[in-house]
Amino acid sequence: MTSGTGGAAGTFGRDFVDELDQLLRWRRDVRRFRTDPVPSDVFDEILTAAELSPSVGNSQPWRWVQVISPARRLAVTEVFARCNARALDGYSGDRARTYASLKLAGLDDAPVHLAVFCAPDPRQGAGLGRATMPQTLEYSVVTAISTLWLAARARGVGIGWVSIIDPVEVRAALDVPADWTLVAYLCLGYPETLDATPELERLGWQDRTDPRARFQTR
Numbered sequence: 001m002t003s004g005t006g007g008a009a010g011t012f013g014r015d016f017v018d019e020l021d022q023l024l025r026w027r028r029d030v031r032r033f034r035t036d037p038v039p040s041d042v043f044d045e046i047l048t049a050a051e052l053s054p055s056v057g058n059s060q061p062w063r064w065v066q067v068i069s070p071a072r073r074l075a076v077t078e079v080f081a082r083c084n085a086r087a088l089d090g091y092s093g094d095r096a097r098t099y100a101s102l103k104l105a106g107l108d109d110a111p112v113h114l115a116v117f118c119a120p121d122p123r124q125g126a127g128l129g130r131a132t133m134p135q136t137l138e139y140s141v142v143t144a145i146s147t148l149w150l151a152a153r154a155r156g157v158g159i160g161w162v163s164i165i166d167p168v169e170v171r172a173a174l175d176v177p178a179d180w181t182l183v184a185y186l187c188l189g190y191p192e193t194l195d196a197t198p199e200l201e202r203l204g205w206q207d208r209t210d211p212r213a214r215f216q217t218r
């Protein structure tokens with residue numbers, strides 16, 4: 001099967017591969033959202049796709065918490081505001097001016113807030129692959145977030161990852177089990193605009209650099 005979007009089960013045609021590359025190019029971290037809701041069937045499809053992600057020992061340690069309570073959403077937004085102000089204090093000169101001009105979260109407008117946690121349930125996966133690298137449990141959650149990001153974008157839904165927050169304060173605001181670790185706080189919704197270039201690159205904060213500098217053989 002070399003062309004066409006379909007193929008035998010588990011094979012992919014050239015057209016699909018080209019479209020997938022387009023999806024990767026246009027994924028974007030989104031901070032400017034329209035306020036119209038993400039239909040629940042679309043949200044369910046996105047989560048179902050993310051559940052197909054790989055995980056160490058097949059442990060599936062990700063836990064999705066959709067934050068619907070206005071009080072909890074406000075609490076997280078306030079944690080972000082405090083952490084963002086502290087982060088701004090750490091810069092000076094031009095960097096501080098640029099940082100102050102950046103929009104680093106879409107918490108006010110995004111219709112969906114989704115906190116993603118790592119749960120260390122030792123029965124799941126029976127420890128396989130985790131003994132020498134326990135951090136693979138959290139790496140597994142990141143793979144699920146990456147799948148979620150692409151599955152969302154393929155359906156026209158943007159995701160913004162908000163990490164300028166105190167994970168312990170957010171865990172307390174959401175009242176989840178104490179042994180869960182916050183991996184990501186995500187905003188989901190339909191993007192206001194589309195762009196093939198990262199916002200931080202467009203605003204002069206950080207360019208994409210030469211990929212050859214990140215590859216080597218030994």
Ligand SMILES: Cc1cc2nc3c(=O)[nH]c(=O)nc-3n(C[C@H](O)[C@H](O)[C@H](O)COP(=O)(O)O)c2cc1C
Binds near residue numbers: 200
């Ligand atoms: C782990 C992680 C944390 C991030 N945290 C933030 C954040 O707090 N605020 C923000 O605006 N973008 C955040 N981003 C998005 C990055 O700024 C963005 O991915 C990068 O600039 C490249 O842009 P692109 O995702 O549109 O390609 C985060 C991305 C990752 C992977």
